[in-house]
Amino acid sequence: MSRRKRNNPPTLPPSDTTSIATVTHQSVSFSGPLPHPALLARYNEVIPNGAERIMMMAERQSIHRESLEAQVVAGNVTSQARGSLYAFIICLVTIIGGFVLIGMGKSVIGVSAIIGSLATLAGVFIISKREQTKERVQKQDALLSRKSR
Numbered sequence: 001m002s003r004r005k006r007n008n009p010p011t012l013p014p015s016d017t018t019s020i021a022t023v024t025h026q027s028v029s030f031s032g033p034l035p036h037p038a039l040l041a042r043y044n045e046v047i048p049n050g051a052e053r054i055m056m057m058a059e060r061q062s063i064h065r066e067s068l069e070a071q072v073v074a075g076n077v078t079s080q081a082r083g084s085l086y087a088f089i090i091c092l093v094t095i096i097g098g099f100v101l102i103g104m105g106k107s108v109i110g111v112s113a114i115i116g117s118l119a120t121l122a123g124v125f126i127i128s129k130r131e132q133t134k135e136r137v138q139k140q141d142a143l144l145s146r147k148s149r
Contacts, residue, residue: 091117
C-alpha cells in the first residue's frame with residue numbers, strides 16, 4: 001500500500017476584525033481657452049512669468065479673432081450694399097427701357113419689361129425677407145438650446 005500526500009489549500013485563521021475599504025473618485029472638468037487656474041499658477045513654477053505669458057497670448061488671440069470677425073462683417077455689409085445698388089441700376093435701366101419701348105409704339109413689350117422688372121424686384125425682396133426670418137429663428141433656437149444645457 002502506498003501513501004499519497006494530499007495537497008490541501010492552507011486555511012486562514014478566523015479573524016475578529018472586519019476590514020472596510022473606501023474608494024473615492026474625484027473628477028474635475030474645465031473647458032476654455034486657458035488652463036484651469038490651479039494649473040495656470042503652476043506654470044509660474046516651470047517658466048518664469050509663465051502664467052502671465054499665457055494670459056497675454058490668449059488676449060492677443062482674442063484681439064486677432066475679433067478683428068477678423070469685424071473685417072468679415074464689414075465686408076458682408078459692403079457686399080450687400082453693392083449688390084443692392086447694382087440691382088437698383090439694372091431695374092432702373094429695364095424700367096426706362098420699357099418706357100422707351102412704349103414710346104416707340106411697342107407697348108406690349110414695354111409693359112412686359114416694366115412688369116417683369118418690378119415682379120423680379122418684389123420676388124427678390126420677399127425671398128430675402130423669408131431667408132432672414134428663417135436664419136433669425138435658427139440662431140434663436142441655437143441660442144436657446146445652448147442656454148438649456
